[in-house]
Amino acid sequence: MLKEGLFLLVLFLTNIVQGITGFAGTVLAMPPSILLEGIDVAKPILNIMGLLVAVWIVIISYKSLNVKEFLKIMIIMFLGLVLGNYIYSVLPVPMLLKFYAIFIIGIALKGLLVKTEKDLPEFFLVMIVFVAGIIHGMFVSGGPLLIIYAAKKFKEKTEFRATVSCVWLILNSYLGYSHYAIGLFTPETVTKLMWGIPPVIIGAIIGNILHKKMSQKLFLLITYILLIISGVTLLF
Secondary structure, X not given: OHHHHHHHHHHHHHHHHHHHXXXXXXXXXXXXXXXXXXXHHHHHHHHHHHHHHHHHHHHHHHHHOOHHHHHHHHHHHHHHHHHHHHHHHHOOHHHHHHHHHHHHHHHHHHHXXXXXXXXXXXXXXXXHHHHHHHHHHHHOOOHHHHHHHHHHHOXXXXXXXXXXXXXXXXXXXXXXXXXXXXXXXXXXXXXXXXHHHHHHHHHHHHHHHHHHHOOHHHHHHHHHHHHHHHHHHHHO
């Protein structure tokens, strides 16, 4: 029971983050969820939870959607996602988890230490989105890489949150079908998914309230610190 309770607490706390930022919840939830439930349970549950929060954010903030950027990001990320799914199916999971941990720590350190964004060529920005798709296909965690892209393309945090949430709506729907097709939705996993929905909804509502009131800079600082802790736990 303790393990299940901790898992529900992880879902609640990380979806507060998801409600605020629109991107960081799953990458924060994945490392502790893998440790508590295993990756074949964590992936389908966190994907569906991310999908539910994305649907809600799109409904309440669709007027802020940047359609042009949505279509661009979705197409590029989908291509990367297909490749990421394939890589996950052919390479050893322990090796991929080490890579994932290093990736998480690297993204967090960049957020903490690099205070000025350099001008990047369009091709490089496109490749960042493509790699975000690969990471999303492997670990449902492509959001942090999009921050690099978003810094250049979005001037307003609500526009970014609405647009990226619309991307998650499409990509996570595809991943959900993919997870179902390979048999990840076992009766035990579905039961845990059902138990997880209430804390996710409550967390997302709290996150949306904080999104309007809390300094984005402060919250990203806390998020990056938590990402480092999460990444380190996967390494050892």
